[in-house]
Amino acid sequence: MTLETLSESRSFGGTQGVYRHKSQATGTDMTFAVFMPEVSAHARVPVLWFLSGLTCTHENAMTKAGAQQWCAEAGIAMVFPDTSPRGDEVADDTAYDLGKGAGFYVDATQDPWKPHFQMWQYIVHELPELVSDNLAIDRDRMGITGHSMGGHGALTIAMTHPDRYKSVSAFAPIANPSESEWGQKQLSAYLGDERATWRAHDATILMAERGYPGDVLIDQGTADQFLDKLKPEALAHAMMSRRQPGQFRMQPDYDHSYFFVQTFMPDHVFWHAERLI
């Protein structure tokens, strides 16, 4: 598979690149960003996947999460995928939280979404292969994190494929989408009204049923504007009921913005680095 380089910028001694490719999974061109630390010139490095939230492209976290410096210091790569397929041929909705920018990290089974909204397949299978074919990342040392809808993606993917993702964390994840305005609408649109199919995409349910073999780090701000939709209490309850190793941190006064993400990014990067190196 070929990769088109859209830009490469020196950053903290490494390289922040933006690339485009034709995706088999989505049937569209897809754009993603990767930070490669300087040490990757000499050896394959661990990689941390950062899944972004509603309305985001590959660009938001790349520019606003402040991750590069910590990845450079830790010697790990970070990949910033897009959150949905894009293009004129791709179905969309006028709402910000359905369709483009809102793929929810599922493989849609319902029309009009089914032809292109195959983001689970894209993130879990296609993109890791593409990135490791083209850049010096080590697919045996992958961790995953994300923010909001991306935190939902990171948790559900890691709990489903703990063999592939050796570490997991999340920033203000959509924690219980089956019971939330951020979830019911999208899971219904993409997967249909049969709620049994939603269970594989609800971090709280997966936590209750499976958990994760390693420890899990979750950060959530107390001043988050979307607490009622995120439902951290449901995930924390499932996590602690299970005695799942890990930390669920309620950070006083932090909201849902990248200022929150940026503040706790070093903790997350080093959390993953310690488990991947």
Added chain:
Amino acid sequence: MTLETLSESRSFGGTQGVYRHKSQATGTDMTFAVFMPEVSAHARVPVLWFLSGLTCTHENAMTKAGAQQWCAEAGIAMVFPDTSPRGDEVADDTAYDLGKGAGFYVDATQDPWKPHFQMWQYIVHELPELVSDNLAIDRDRMGITGHSMGGHGALTIAMTHPDRYKSVSAFAPIANPSESEWGQKQLSAYLGDERATWRAHDATILMAERGYPGDVLIDQGTADQFLDKLKPEALAHAMMSRRQPGQFRMQPDYDHSYFFVQTFMPDHVFWHAERLI
């Protein structure tokens, strides 16, 4: 003068705020951002002014420069002003580098710019007073820096008012606008064709004629897309000819982006903090 709070977010233990006010200088509403470190709850703190480049608002550096963490650690505030007046009544040009988003940190004397493009007056006089009236900053401990057009602003302002700005640095400044495509057009439009009036707004000329009483830090990337317009060689020549104390650093492979700014932001924040605290 009253300040309208547009948002306040917790960030690295401090507060990232965005505020709006009616400006006397520009005759318009103006929006700016301020990061206040946690320690400002107890005492007035030094403040570093960050002037942004062409096309930017208060928001670009606030979200992409990664400054908050270092300001939190150093215990200093950072102000991110807008780069021009805004609004339907404000003159503009179809080019990205003239009019809105391109105030060039001068007080325009020519129509149609004169009524609102009074950015020097706004940055040097009005905004420091407003900020110190409303937030716990110490006007006797101010430093100034900026990126590109903002680096030009920081250097020309600091060399003109070294009594007010106790420290100065710049990221990839427009260093010799009188001799550049980025400068001749704008200085001509805002100040008129009499080149003698431009001299007060050319860092290379000010460096040759006045210098700065403290030491000066300049960072410039070798892969900068705009090197021919920035003319770092002119400023470096003036600086070293004068034996101006300071550092002019050519950073291998870095371009003009915020990835460059972000990489060297800690050096700049601590440079200022050491000279202000």
